[in-house]
């Protein structure tokens with residue numbers, strides 16, 4: 001059952017698709033103070049699940065979080081905001097309920113941070129819509145919630161293949177080299193990503209003709225080899241005379257305005273830019289149609305970046321900082337002045353106060369950005385997603401975004417942003433999977449090997465052993481970091497084996513993903529969701545169930561040759577070195593120390609279950625379903641979902657078949 005409560009006059013987010021009646025009663029569980037602060041007392045045993053893209057554990061207790069979409073490259077224990085705002089959580093203990101705080105602006109969560117037994121949710125202005133969902137289990141609550149927010153985005157099957165990316169591929173030659181290095185070693189590959197350097201001076205919907213003299217031929221040649229090129233699109237539009245996107249946007253008032261009604265100026269990679277007003281329907285339609293420029297050249301997938309939006313600087317703050325710095329430089333700088341100086345400089349980028357300086361036009365109403373900040377990336381995704389429906393109605397287009405809000409899960413996936421080549425970020429990648437699934441984001445994964453900082457071979461191998469299960473499996477890294485394409489490492493054949501295992505697992509991963517989409521379910525969920533009364537299961541923070549069949553428990557510590565794993569029931573452990581070299585062993589319920597050398601993928605098949613496993617192939621288009629066999633318990637069957645992988649129409653019942661040994 002879902003109850004809806006409206007306080008004040010909230011901005012419509014369109015996160016919810018169903019038209020529910022507003023409840024007459026009072027909000028249960030929470031004490032409401034002026035509609036701005038909602039307080040909930042927590043029992044010692046309560047677990048708080050959810051909040052989507054946030055740092056820390058599967059259990060969110062013991063910290064404060066802020067839903068305020070941020071371009072924050074530091075994903076640390078004390079980070080309070082990442083790129084998405086996903087205001088849905090479940091409280092599980094003596095009571096069991098879900099809550100969705102549907103709010104376009106900035107919202108703060110204190111989950112036992114100030115007082116261990118108290119949770120507060122604080123909005124900036126008290127105009128909010130709250131949904132309370134009751135159900136018999138966490139899964140039941142999620143399912144009701146997901147049904148209410150609409151079906152999740154369906155990615156094409158090729159997007160389940162392995163992808164190689166790096167910020168720094170800057171020419172046709174760079175791209176062809178990546179493709180041939182993979183091919184030479186026989187490592188499967190389905191996609192290569194184009195980061196900002198493919199554009200002409202970082203202008204959206206342009207191609208740098210010098211570096212890519214025949215872009216269409218490149219796209220076609222790679223596609224012949226089964227490899228998709230996936231270009232990036234940034235939110236800011238470069239201010240440059242003669243650039244049609246800029247000129248059309250100015251002429252038609254498609255950009256966000258400043259206080260005086262002029263187009264607001266910020267600076268990002270292209271230099272000075274205007275930000276498309278994605279909250280305006282005309283802008284969404286116009287910008288979305290621009291993707292045809294690349295689709296017409298054979299492109300079938302995109303990633304949308306910088307759409308929090310990220311702002312390196314806006315003009316007036318830069319000016320005032322420069323002025324003050326000049327004043328300071330004329331004095332004898334004391335320590336106080338020195339810290340004033342560094343503070344001012346650090347505050348230039350992504351300053352929340354700048355969100356008061358530009359405005360959206362929502363159905364003719366002028367709304368300050370700050371009030372709708374968390375809807376910006378969402379509406380960029382919507383702009384693209386709706387356009388794909390017009391440009392390519394029958395064929396799925398891959399799209400994932402950095403910034404998001406609940407609702408944008410209907411238009412695309414997300415990647416988990418600028419992580420680091422840190423061991424703790426393998427764990428973070430795992431912990432994000434269930435909370436993102438709760439919020440409807442099923443097509444997701446992190447930058448495998450880590451984006452910032454330098455990756456080592458062992459980190460890459462261990463990370464691949466997690467990514468092998470996530471829908472998005474993409475190796476991506478930042479300019480200036482150690483190169484981490486798989487062929488850079490000594491034991492490339494170990495990497496190759498794990499990528500081949502991925503291709504063998506695609507029938508299962510794709511099937512579980514599609515079932516989760518079409519049934520409004522989670523693909524990855526905490527162990528405790530199936531073992532609510534098992535105290536040990538409730539404590540598990542580093543293992544997940546994937547579908548109904550398997551449990552994953554990756555190694556995320558350097559130099560570890562094994563780890564402790566908790567089995568809430570008997571399971572079959574699978575230890576795989578390659579698709580043809582593996583063994584299984586039945587383990588009883590309980591705590592086990594499980595060995596796994598660097599080249600060994602270990603996972604667990606649940607009692608009485610089996611999973612399909614196929615053969616590898618150069619890429620997904622060459623996967624041969626006739627090779628599929630089941631591994632796991634004898635006599636177990638599996639319900640396999642499969643379809644052509646690219647049609648937008650996909651029906652659950654027509655595409656499921658039961659397979660047995």
Ligand code: MIG
Nearest residue numbers: 167195196305402417418478
């Ligand atoms: O300011 O396009 O998260 O994946 O490589 C950095 C360059 C901008 C941030 C993205 C990252 C991408 C990078 N971008």
